[in-house]
């Protein structure tokens with residue numbers, strides 16, 4: 453049974469305590485590097501039987517033929533007009549969606565709202581880029597730590613995928629937009645926790661199931677909303693890879709979690725909950741409000757009250773919840789994680805399609 457307090461799991465008692473969430477900020481934005489101790493053991497295996505795990509072997513073979521080239525397969529000669537991109541977002545995330553009377557936003561005109569849209573886009577892509585680097589490091593770690601040869605092979609292809617993802621997001625931000633935001637502190641804390649954990653399956657759970665499950669949903673959302681052709685294609689290509697990565701997590705952990713005790717599962721449930729809260733907190737985009745000179749404590753409750761935005765935040769969990777269910781994490785230990793997902797308002801996705809079942813639907817027809 454799990455008895456760990458919210459204080460120990462997420463650093464505060466109240467999951468929705470906005471003051472506590474915003475009290476955490478990234479104060480280390482000037483360093484060129486960030487070091488975190490990776491406590492895991494590197495594992496050799498002497499069992500080289502390829503295909504001992506047919507699902508992983510199939511995924512590996514697919515990954516080998518699904519590689520694309522970030523430099524040559526995307527239309528980098530596209531002119532990107534960030535204002536145009538932002539204008540398209542305003543009907544969903546602009547003044548019509550918030551009750552701004554008697555707030556500092558009441559005096560905003562078109563220029564300020566447009567600026568918000570532009571900053572939000574740069575911020576979102578920046579966090580995607582940082583998350584991709586997290587995936588790059590985590591997957592390199594899985595190559596070292598997972599005991600199965602089929603999983604080491606697959607993870608090696610994912611390392612290449614993630615290098616490409618970091619590369620294309622960085623190139624897009626650098627050449628099509630102007631600069632990027634530092635990593636959000638909540639995302640950074642989560643990535644640090646995943647890298648630091650000694651247990652090999654926790655890397656998968658934190659990265660493949662939680663971070664990448666959320667990324668797959670978030671990329672899908674941005675892919676649907678944007679009409680900017682370069683970004684649309686970039687996201688489509690990245691999503692084809694991400695669906696495979698999440699499937700890799702589900703396939704590997706399904707086997708491993710079937711053998712765990714209730715106490716061991718409880719630790720995984722707690723980690724999944726911590727990750728879910730950290731990722732929800734990161735989407736508050738407090739750094740954008742800071743940059744625009746608006747107190748995030750004033751602005752964020754306004755955005756939270758917007759039906760479209762709160763729906764969007766829930767939709768981010770459409771992949772995570774069914775995948776956690778497939779792994780047996782929802783209902784172990786008297787449905788502990790189910791109750792936490794109920795509190796977060798996302799349990800309704802539990803029977804949506806899981807990613808082990810749907811990854812092939814994301815494959816790119818033109819890359820065979």
Ligand SMILES: [Fe+2]
Pocket residue numbers: 584587613614617690694
């Ligand atoms: Fe990625």
Ligand SMILES: [Fe+2]
Pocket residue numbers: 587614664693694697
């Ligand atoms: Fe990925």
